[in-house]
C-alpha cells in the first residue's frame with residue numbers, strides 16, 4: 283500500500299472458529315446492519331483528520347507564499363494567482379470545520395446514528411474535497427520544493443487524494459445524500 287495510515291493493512295483468516303451464541307452482535311444474518319453505525323462515525327473521524335491536514339497544507343502554502351521571492355524580493359504571495367486560492371481555502375476551512383464539529387457534537391449528544399448518516403456523509407464529502415484542494419495548492423505554491431520527499435508534502439498529497447476514495451468514495455457518499463437526504467430516485 284502507498285500512503286500513510288494510522289494502522290497497517292492486515293488480512294484475517296478464520297478457521298474452525300467457534301463463539302457462543304451469546305456473543306452474537308445484532309441479529310443473525312444482519313451483520314452489515316450491526317456494522318453500519320460505526321461507518322457513520324468513521325466518516326466524521328476521517329472528516330476531522332482531513333480538516334487537520336487541510337489546515338496544515340494551508341499553513342505550509344502560506345509560509346512559502348510569504349517567504350519565496352522570484353524575480354526580485356517581492357514574495358510570490360503578493361500575486362493573486364497564489365493568494366486567492368489560499369484565501370478561498372481558508373474560508374472553506376472555516377465553514378467545513380464548523381459543520382464537522384456540529385456533526386461530531388450531535389454524535390456525542392447521543393443522536394441515533396441512522397438519523398445522522400446524511401450529515402456524516404456530507405462532512406466526509408466536503409472535507410475530502412477541501413483537503414485535496416489544499417494539498418494541491420500547497421504543491422503548486424512550494425513549486426519544485428514540494429517534490430523533495432523530505433518536505434513531506436507529496437505524502438500529504440497522496441493521503442489527501444485517498445480521502446476522495448476512502449473510507450467511502452465521494453460518489454457513493456453523494457449517492458447517499460441524493461437518495462436518502464434529497465429523496466431522488468435510484469437505479470433500482
Ligand SMILES: Cc1cc2nc3c(=O)[nH]c(=O)nc-3n(C[C@H](O)[C@H](O)[C@H](O)COP(=O)(O)OP(=O)(O)OC[C@H]3O[C@@H](n4cnc5c(N)ncnc54)[C@H](O)[C@@H]3O)c2cc1C
Nearest residue numbers: 283285287321324444447448449450451452453454455457
Ligand atoms: C487506503 C484505503 C483505506 C480504506 N479504508 C476504509 C475504511 O476504513 N472503511 C471502509 O469501509 N472502506 C475503506 N476503504 C474502501 C473504500 O471505501 C473503497 O475502496 C471505495 O469505496 C471504492 O470501492 P472499491 O475499491 O471496491 O472500487 P469500486 O467499487 O470498483 O469503485 C470504483 C469507482 O466506481 C465508483 N462507483 C462504483 N459504484 C458506483 C455507483 N453506484 N455510483 C457512482 N459511482 C460508483 C466508485 O465511487 C469508484 O470511484 C479504504 C480504501 C482504501 C484505498
